[in-house]
Amino acid sequence: MPRPDDHTGTRIREQRKLARLTQRQLADRLPYSYSLLNQVECGAKPANLDFLAAVAKALRVDVTVLTGQPYVTELQQDRLAGLVRPIREALDLYDLGADGTLPETPAGRLVAGAEHLCSQVRATHLRSAARLLPATIADLTTAAWRTRSTELWQALASTYRTAHDIAVKLGYYDLGSVALDRMDWAAHRASDPCLAAVRQYMRALVYFREGEYAIGQRLVAVGHGIVGAAEQTREVVAVTGQLHLGASVIGARAGDQDAVDTHIAEAERCVRRTGDASEVHWLSFGPTNVALHRMSAAVEMRQYDDALTQARQIALPPSLATSRRAHFLIDRARSEMETGRTEAALGTIVEARHAAPEQTRYHPGARETIKGLVHNSRRAPDTLGHLAAWIGL
Template sequence: MHALPEDHTGVRMARLRRERHLTQKAISELTGIPYSTYTKTEQGVIAATPHVIAAFARGLRIEVATVMGQPYTDELRADELDILIRPIREALDIYDLGADPDVQPRRLEDLKDDAEALLVSVRAGEIKRAAGNVAGLIEEGTSAAHSLNSTEGWLTLASFYRTAYDVATKLGFSDLAQLSLARMDWAAQRGSDAILGGMYQYLRALTYLREGKFAIGQRLVTRGLSTLQQADSTREREVVTGQLHLGGAVMAGRAHDQNQALSHLEEAERIAGRTGEAVKVHYLTFGPTNVQVHRVSVLAELDQYGEAVEANGDLTIPQDWPKSRISHHYAEVARAQMWTGRLEASFQSLLKARKAAPQQAKYHPTVRETYAGLEAAHRRLPESFLSYGSWLSAANGQVA
């Protein structure tokens, strides 16, 4: 049987609406979602878009994660990922206790290598590996940072906190992601690094993007750009500045502010022309390719799905691109293809998202929403489509 047939986002929206004794018409008026769009979303006739989900969550004053059913508890348990979350929470809680007398940290150079390895693991789509290692490294890095009280020590700890944020975000634990960011900022301030401060504002803006709070997200993008002005003029600063503009473009796109979205994209494109491909600078994957990828994403957020598909046709992804970014891109492409009626192409893009980074794709909301949308289309799809659904629902209890 197909996966996710009874618990797609539309079903959850209907349940949340009824719990508040509201009619579909009342929800439409409360959220600004067109009545026809809302009713079809509830019924599963059309897939829920990020814009609709965000408007629904704002209108009911609930978290977007609640609407989307995150975190996906059953799947996390089946994949033995749920047991890795508590140690991360505990490691984040000891940030201000000083050096632990029972922890003997290794040399700072070794810790820096491990911090780099964690960043690489996440971008390779190896979420379970990163989740399993980060808690212990945060504990070790906390003792080292307090003992050394040096810039490099604090910035290494900040990098561990960033990985905790990455893991929490990809697995759908929004509260843990926010806590990780707060710790990252705390460590970055002690390291007195303006560029890392700008990075913090960028990542913080993304949390508000996911929560559908676009106005706050844009304010954070502006603050991040201002923070970066305090740093020396370097390629590193330009890369983070450019990435902030890309984040702002997606933010504006999801808010359906086309002029601001395109303005951010144009500025990012100008910066990328100066930096070239800068895949490993803070592992932001910034450069001309990422600008093109974000253009596809922004057009989709603006509901210009045909244009998004066309923009993807002109895109060539470099061989050295991180698998996590490739997977995310194909998830976005699959969504655009689905909305333009290219169902087989959409499913093929979902397969590419899974192939690039299976652990990430399995917990990616866009992958799940697109799968549910394809299923709702009631078209003839290959047997492998059913197999994909079984994988999403963790029927075999394994991480691919």
């Protein structure tokens, strides 16, 4: 018997009624059918990411109003929920100056610690990174206030970016926004245009999730303005290319094929200048990432056959960050599910779980695919049943 999709359908119905809209009136504001809205509200179908973004925009609410904090039970089971409050508290230290109770630590060790956190997130070791993050922020904040060193302000800005990444991966989008504000604060003190542009890129992805594509595109344009005024070093070109990749996926979600093609072409021009620049700000920018974004754009535009064709042609190098590898597998599984290749989709999502269990468990696309497989299966195989229980379905 159908059940609500983590009560998302119920929340949509509640918010629709608060807006004094009938189902038909809300459906008229969506690029989706009345039938789909009805099925989501009653729990007969799961609400996918595109649908949620469109409904949130139409109702003028945040996506999290419709989803709630989606992983509370799982986070408690994984003992991750208790790691979030110390991160929130560490982010509030930014304007308190140096903490006299903290000992002086060599700058090199602090910078290495910030880099280690970035590597932990890219390796999808979220628990480990979340545990280390608050003390790293506290130490870097104090050291940066004591010395006013550009290097330390840069490392602090990078660590705030790591805080954003962890918060978003665990579904705490409000905390992610706070972390990006802190990143801007530190990047300004470091006078680092690349960090400032990366922050605009991350902000654009926030609006991508919320369905506000025009704002996301404007933020990317601001990022381009920042790096465009800087000396065109390899680092600057790599960040410019990553901004184009972000814009390509935003364009795809907005259904703008011309924008997708334009931004992918610009990213390709950048990558011809930089080669593999995966190490630049941990953005994974390089030929493989361009190919992965082209495929992601096809997924976002619901061109699933094209996405699968591209997936078969992508050879992932061993050096690719685990987080990117898992994202590729999740995109592939979604495309397989949407084209009726359910057995292949199940196998791919299992592969994603093996590669990056923490990221996969909390990834909206992975959860959407698992729920879709459950809804489409008359009799779920044991493997799918275990996956459904694993994500709390």
